[in-house]
Amino acid sequence: MREIMIVTRESLINLILAAVLLAVPFAADAFGQPFYVTLATRIAILALAATGLNLALGLGGLVSFGHAAFFGIGGYVAGILAAHAFSGDPLLFGLSGTKQMWVIWIVAVIISGLVGLAIGAISLRTSGVYFIMITLAFAQMVYYFAISWPAYGGEDGLSILVRNQFPGVNTMRPLTFFLICYVVLLLALALFALIRASRFGTALQAARQNEVRVATVGIQPYRIRLTGFAISAAVTGLAGALFADLNRFVSPSMLSWHMSGELIVLIILGGTGRLFGPLAGAALYVIFEYALGGLTERWQFFLGLILLVVVLFARGGLLGLLAGKAKHG
């Protein structure tokens, strides 16, 4: 809440970031450059996914290396519901698919949240390096399942022929779809700020800083972390559903461990635990990818190099460089 009441340098930078992300697509649309609108949409969706992870990683200190599982599950929810709505085949228990985005979002949030609850329940029994590897292993399990289950495309993935609908607007128009994603991102950021300032969020952060103390005052760190992990999974799952609609395609690559790595990279590039860290990181990442990809075929090599330098020498990320050290470690 402090950030809202007092205008700090960080909140000013946050405001500028949000404004620029909103302004660029409008300008691009006005100049007839829909490609840049898509680029901005990509930034917004990746930032949303990373905001989900930031709840677990930034606040809870839970280094999940398996959030691609939730991202991909969200994507597959969108793909599968749309495919059933298209073909008319009933899904489960006679329920039919749907083309309505908001229904898809709710289902994506619920399913990825539940999977997060299950994965978290086992993974959170461990900590440190075990937790990193176990979340990775569970994500791989989902990944291999998606590859070997042929009903929804298997290795080839699943196409969404027409982007799903939102009442009252034409989602096929790039700018409209961008605005939907942008609003969802802002809502998620507001949720993050609310959680961070709440009693629950304080307990989650305290469990990261000193687990024993939290237990001493009568709060079970395990339950707090599990709740945080499930919410985190649900937000990332929502991002996955939007990502599937952006590309109108879902494939196991959304579930791959590179995706999990990328999500962590976004947070670190932007600045861990900061409200706008994921947005700053996603913007930086997508712009890097685009700019380097235009310069050289070998852009991944240079991306690796930049990432290495950031980890070794610039640990606060972009917001750390611009806005100074975070107020609480």
Add this chain to the structure above:
Amino acid sequence: MTLALALEQLLNGLQLGVMLFLMAAGLTLIFGVMGLINLAHGSLYMVGAFACATVAAWTGSFWIGLIASLAAAAAAGAVVELAVIRRLYDRDHLDQVLATFALILMFSEGTRWLFGSFPLYLDIPPLLQGAVALPGGTEYPVYRLAIILAGAIVAFGLYLLISRTRLGMRIRAGESDREMIGALGVDIRTLYTVVFALGAALAGLAGAMVGALQSVQVGMGEPVLILAFVVIVIGGIGSIKGALLGALLVGVTDTMGRFLLPKILALFVAPAQAGMIGGAAASMLIYIVMAVILAVKPRGLFPAAHA
């Protein structure tokens, strides 16, 4: 006939397990001694395979290629340790994950740069071509048996190295108290480089040996790396014994699961469905085994004393 087939699959599982052990031994040693989680271990496996394939193509000898793979992976490991890894020992695991993730990107793209996108092929050496008869009438390739044997020899050698030599004594001392052996005058920085290079050489050896079974290509190390993670999580991170048992368990479970699950399911449902469900379930089997083991023993089967 089915029994012979099962025996063949069991041997395949052992062969996979031995491969995984070579990977997992290095990972678990590096974690045990230096407290470092190294995602780039799969890249060292790839370096070994590429070195073996390239040198074998130049010289015409698989064996010279095999030596080259050990040398190249150990050298790559030492260089990476000196340039990057040693800055990470005091960092938290998140920084280690990210830095070694960055190394993967650089290794993969760098290899693609040098060798192109097409896979290389490595022939099985003439000495080990052919097959031997198994009881029950099937034949089994000599080369796969040789891999199992080589893995057993390396496992025994590693046991001797760690329990009987001065270097092994220092490694064990490093696992139990890093500061103390530094204070006693052991050059801990060199020890770290040696351990990292040793782990890298084991990974390189695994890559070279598997290279003759599969194609040698960019990204070949990543599936093996993740299986090796499952292995050391099951075995207990830092424990070589755990790595060995975990590797054999994962190798045999994965191979036998893929073989048996569809057959078992076929008793209950239609064959086509059994193949589909069985295949999907088999691909998840080792992760389910891991989840069950961790639910009972969160620190693995043989938890290391510290960490």
